[in-house]
Amino acid sequence: MPDSTFDPLVYFENDFVRMSEAKLPILTHALHYGTGVFEGIRGYWSVEDREMYLVRCEEHFRRWKANCRILGIDPKETAAELAHLTADLVRLNHFETDVYIRPLAYMSGNKVGIRPDGAHRFAIIALPFGRYLPADNGLHAGIASWRRVQDNAIPARGKICGAYVNSVLATMEAKANGFDEAILLNEDGHVAEGASCNLFIVRDGLLMTPPPQDNILEGLTRATVMELARHEMGLRVVERSLDRTELYMAEEAFFTGTAVELAPITRVDHRDIGDGKVGPLATRLQKLYSDATHGRLAAYRHWLLPVYLPVLAALQK
Numbered sequence: 001m002p003d004s005t006f007d008p009l010v011y012f013e014n015d016f017v018r019m020s021e022a023k024l025p026i027l028t029h030a031l032h033y034g035t036g037v038f039e040g041i042r043g044y045w046s047v048e049d050r051e052m053y054l055v056r057c058e059e060h061f062r063r064w065k066a067n068c069r070i071l072g073i074d075p076k077e078t079a080a081e082l083a084h085l086t087a088d089l090v091r092l093n094h095f096e097t098d099v100y101i102r103p104l105a106y107m108s109g110n111k112v113g114i115r116p117d118g119a120h121r122f123a124i125i126a127l128p129f130g131r132y133l134p135a136d137n138g139l140h141a142g143i144a145s146w147r148r149v150q151d152n153a154i155p156a157r158g159k160i161c162g163a164y165v166n167s168v169l170a171t172m173e174a175k176a177n178g179f180d181e182a183i184l185l186n187e188d189g190h191v192a193e194g195a196s197c198n199l200f201i202v203r204d205g206l207l208m209t210p211p212p213q214d215n216i217l218e219g220l221t222r223a224t225v226m227e228l229a230r231h232e233m234g235l236r237v238v239e240r241s242l243d244r245t246e247l248y249m250a251e252e253a254f255f256t257g258t259a260v261e262l263a264p265i266t267r268v269d270h271r272d273i274g275d276g277k278v279g280p281l282a283t284r285l286q287k288l289y290s291d292a293t294h295g296r297l298a299a300y301r302h303w304l305l306p307v308y309l310p311v312l313a314a315l316q317k
């Protein structure tokens, strides 16, 4: 994690300023009522290419703008403009290490009362970032007693700040019970997802993951992994509701997410998954995911936005 002297540039109030100067008034609507929408984007530094690759950056911003619409927030910049703004931010910070990027749109009204006044702003923060979960030897996940938020209460697909209280409560419980990550069931009792990630299981060689209507976040890593599994490994991938007991009976299980990447699960609720070791499909997919996101697979380069080389090339013309 950055030390206390670390003070990168962030995009805040239409300008690049030092993080220590990016401050909000105490009455900001989003702070009181959770009325923000955020994203999480990774950038991987490729030592071989001496390049930073932002992963599915424009798609993240397309999702972010769509999610913002749920709250009636409408940033005027296009997803492509926002992706290039993010590349500028990373370049201005001269990062040559893996980074995590946090765009945040928020209702910026500055008075007491839940009625929005239409004011909104956004910020983008980029930080050096390593592993999010300790997944090298597999994770021990626990089913949370908290249920996943429902679409007709607070949409889980929205990446809405206030909805993350649900994830925080489940994470606090998981930590207190000695688990690495929580798994939330939805109100129907079906498996939804992890507190910060989507979930897959393998049964009889079939890859399965809960569908969007089971109150999951429609993860981009989930989509990436489904595509790699189908096209690079010829696996059948099925989106269907999963029962809790199917987790216990699975041959393999893993989480996916921008922060967690592909993180194998080897135990759930004190029961081994399969033989309790990281499984072969998870291992293969983990490598494919890493290769695709580091620019090592030509077929998936279109997922990556290079940060430094296009600018250098333009300067040399």
Ligand SMILES: Cc1ncc(COP(=O)(O)O)c(C=O)c1O
Pocket (backbone or CB within 6 Å): 040, 167, 193, 194, 195, 196, 197, 198, 216, 217, 218, 219, 220, 221, 222, 256, 257, 258, 259
């Ligand atoms: C609750 C939740 N589910 C799933 C994900 C994974 O989504 P993505 O792969 O788009 O990062 C996230 C990511 O932050 C999340 O917060």
